[in-house]
Amino acid sequence: MPTTAILNRLRASPALPRLVMVSGLLVALAGCSSAPKSVDANTRAAALATGALPKAEPKSRHGNMGSYVVLGKRYYTKASSRNHVERGQASWYGKKFHGRRTSSGERYDMHQMTAAHKSLPLPTYALVTNLENGRSAVVKVNDRGPFVGNRIIDLSYAAAKRLDMVNAGTAHVEVRSIDPRDHGKDAKELLRLAAADVGRQHRVKSSPTVVTRDGGPIFLQVGAFGSRGNAEQLQSRLAGRVEEPVLVRAAAVRGASTPLYKVQVGPIRSRTDADALGRRLAALGIDKPVLVVR
Known part of the structure; x- marks a missing residue:
């Protein structure tokens, strides 16, 4: 037609x-x-x-x-x-x-x-x-x-x-x-x-499985935003409610004028600590953090 x-x-x-x-x-x-x-x-x-x-x-x-x-x-x-x-x-x-x-x-x-x-x-x-x-x-x-x-x-x-x-x-x-x-x-x-992003991130629920690579530090990523303001809002929400530091990392995106702002909690010392943090985050309404090994 x-x-x-x-x-x-x-x-x-x-x-x-x-x-x-x-x-x-x-x-x-x-x-x-x-x-x-x-x-x-x-x-x-x-x-x-x-x-x-x-x-x-x-x-x-x-x-x-x-x-x-x-x-x-x-x-x-x-x-x-x-x-x-x-x-x-x-x-x-x-x-x-x-x-x-x-x-x-x-x-x-x-x-x-x-x-x-x-x-x-x-x-x-x-x-x-x-x-x-x-x-x-x-x-x-x-x-x-x-x-x-x-x-x-x-x-x-x-x-x-x-x-x-x-x-x-x-x-x-x-x-x-x-x-x-x-x-x-x-x-x-x-x-x-x-591919590197997929390879180093693993979806986890309230009890994450820690996968280390070459002894690198472990973090739980709880969000990624195009706006620093939105990332800092989540950072402020979690600060003081978890024992670990809550960081905002600016990750450059090739060809983009602005970076991606990732909110990460850590570093985490052990598998036991990661499991405990996952359960605490779930209680705060964040039940699917991303496991990041730097």
Whole structure:
């Protein structure tokens, strides 16, 4: 079906059960893609640790029109993903849309690391960081959306699970493009940083398991924020309520003008101390700290 006819159907539609997937109507035929270029072993290993494997791909035949209209609002697509960085609310979609066509023509697979975005070229690879807990994932953007409120990206179930936001439904995230077509030289570094972050962080509940590495100090990270003020608010909340120091660490993010502010409690001397601290934090409403070994 011609794109204009499909867009007219979108404009005329009185109600849509799930707006993030409405753009699937923009697809009439599956897109074609060329074979991926080779990727070095270090980049592949890093990607496996964090999510999708970025590779050079042509733009999909569908979903890359200059602009499109959904529910009376016009959206403009970007010609390039170069230097794209934004922060805002993320949501996720799951089995209700499993198997349906995305805007790029691919089938949505809730178990793959993919996402929907309103303006990035299809496909684009992006590093998504949950600013509420510091967890990261690399996703392939192959769909349009979300078209609800102020949300900037809609993640697959697998990506949402990696970011530990399935139960909450939404999270405050940073989206940073790493599409090798535009800036492959940065992709390796971003993947390396993300893989290192995943490798040194372990999700724990009230009784964390301590994993030491080369005798490094142990901390429990209780939050990660784009705003120093928000980090210091959490620091003030915990100061005096736990015996250990509560620190705010500014972690530089490559290519970003502002750092990520991580709130960490410690150092912790032993496994017993970490277990006890985890239980005390749970009593304060923080039951999922991140174990960090520096």
